[in-house]
Amino acid sequence: MGIIKAVNLIFDYIRHDEEKDQDEVNHALRGVDLDIAEGSFVAILGHNGSGKSTFAKLMNGLLLPSEGTVYISDMRTSDESHLWDIRRTAGMVFQNPDNQIIGNVVEEDVGFGPENMGVPTEEIWERVDRSLEAVGMTAYRLQSPNKLSGGQKQRVAIAGVMAMKPQCIVLDEPTAMLDPNGRREVIRTVHELNRQEGITVLLITHYMEEVIDADRVVVMDGGHVVMDGTPKEIFSRVKELKRYRLDVPQVTELADELKEAGMELPDGILTTEELVKRLTPVLKGNAEEGGASRTRRDHVD
Numbered sequence: 001m002g003i004i005k006a007v008n009l010i011f012d013y014i015r016h017d018e019e020k021d022q023d024e025v026n027h028a029l030r031g032v033d034l035d036i037a038e039g040s041f042v043a044i045l046g047h048n049g050s051g052k053s054t055f056a057k058l059m060n061g062l063l064l065p066s067e068g069t070v071y072i073s074d075m076r077t078s079d080e081s082h083l084w085d086i087r088r089t090a091g092m093v094f095q096n097p098d099n100q101i102i103g104n105v106v107e108e109d110v111g112f113g114p115e116n117m118g119v120p121t122e123e124i125w126e127r128v129d130r131s132l133e134a135v136g137m138t139a140y141r142l143q144s145p146n147k148l149s150g151g152q153k154q155r156v157a158i159a160g161v162m163a164m165k166p167q168c169i170v171l172d173e174p175t176a177m178l179d180p181n182g183r184r185e186v187i188r189t190v191h192e193l194n195r196q197e198g199i200t201v202l203l204i205t206h207y208m209e210e211v212i213d214a215d216r217v218v219v220m221d222g223g224h225v226v227m228d229g230t231p232k233e234i235f236s237r238v239k240e241l242k243r244y245r246l247d248v249p250q251v252t253e254l255a256d257e258l259k260e261a262g263m264e265l266p267d268g269i270l271t272t273e274e275l276v277k278r279l280t281p282v283l284k285g286n287a288e289e290g291g292a293s294r295t296r297r298d299h300v301d
Contacts, residue, residue: 003073003168003200004036004059004090010067011054028054030223031068036216038167041194041201043211045234046220047245055220056172056204060090073167088117091161093171097153106148106156107132107141113164124163131159134197135189151182155189162193168200169193175207183207208235208249212270219244236267251275 009032015024029051036042046052057063058070061077073089075082094100103109107128114124132138135155145153154174161169171190175183187203187210194201203210211217217234219227221244227234234241238248238256248256255269255278269275 001071001074002035002040003038004034004202005071006032006034006055006058006068007071008033008068009055009058009065009070011051011058011063012066013054028223029058032220032223032225034218034225036200036202038200039194039198040215041191041203041213042216042218043203043205043214044218044220045206045208045211045246047206050220050244051223052204052220053172056092056170056202059168059170059202060087060092062092088164089166090168090170091164091166093154093157093161093169093174095173095176097150097157100157100160101145101153104144105141106137106143106145109145109156110141110159110163113160117164127163127165128159131162134162134193135159149182150178151185154178154182154186158186158189158193162197162199166199168202170202170204172204173206174203175205175210183210206246208247208252212249219246231270232268234268235270 009029010027011029013026013028015026017024032051032055044052044055054063058065058077059072061083064078070077072086075086075089077083077086101109103112110131111124111128114127119127128141129138132141135158137152137155137159140148140152140156145156148156158169169190175186178186190201190203191213193199203214205211212231212235214231217227217229217231218225219234219241226244227237227240235248235252238253241248249270251272252269255265255275259265259267263279265278269278
């Protein structure tokens with residue numbers, strides 16, 4: 001079993017309508033089964049209302065399943081006796097860093113979590129140093145978070161989670177409120193933590209360009225898992241993704257259109273560099289064929 005496992009996971013939002021004196025039930029998740037390997041980088045995609053953010057909140061006990069079970073490192077999230085350990089194992093980073101940052105100074109905010117855990121003072125500062133260095137924010141440690149950009153604030157929020165030494169970080173649309181530069185900063189930081197620290201990453205997003213370097217992509221729709229595979233496998237199914245109201249990277253869509261027009265290209269091209277590499281021999285071959293054809297006509301003439 002992986003570090004995160006969901007078994008027949010069902011979650012319902014229930015709202016009581018006082019006028020009609022009845023409950024209104026919204027089925028957010030319907031029988032989700034997922035097993036996430038330790039040390040992997042898994043991205044979960046889905047349009048608004050697909051259930052992906054609900055799934056994220058179930059990962060460290062912020063929500064409890066209506067039915068089914070969530071295991072975090074073999075601990076059930078519904079077991080209150082393990083809730084503290086579960087939240088130390090799976091740290092959460094939310095959309096809006098302002099909702100997560102509470103310190104007046106960056107280094108104080110990063111040290112807040114370990115301090116609440118009862119970590120000795122000397123070790124707290126060691127963790128703060130290492131976490132800020134890991135996210136590239138050491139130079140800002142004495143600044144007020146209010147003076148930072150959105151991307152910088154989100155990196156401080158990630159450092160605060162890292163300082164608690166989780167085995168897994170769950171990021172619930174962490175770049176939704178950032179500009180393109182801020183998004184790139186945060187995603188680059190998360191990938192480095194995954195590669196260098198071996199931290200398992202579960203990234204909830206709807207930005208396609210953020211998932212092309214993931215180990216695995218899971219697509220959700222209507223509370224179900226509808227696609228599951230590598231980025232190349234997922235993005236080779238362009239028309240299916242569009243049926244689930246999801247975009248695809250522009251270069252992937254261009255490659256798909258060129259393929260439909262008759263060019264011999266593989267499925268699931270993810271980067272401009274890969275498309276150029278694949279197109280070069282095709283265009284070169286067409287140019288050579290065209291030149292040979294002109295030579296033959298000139299010879300006949």
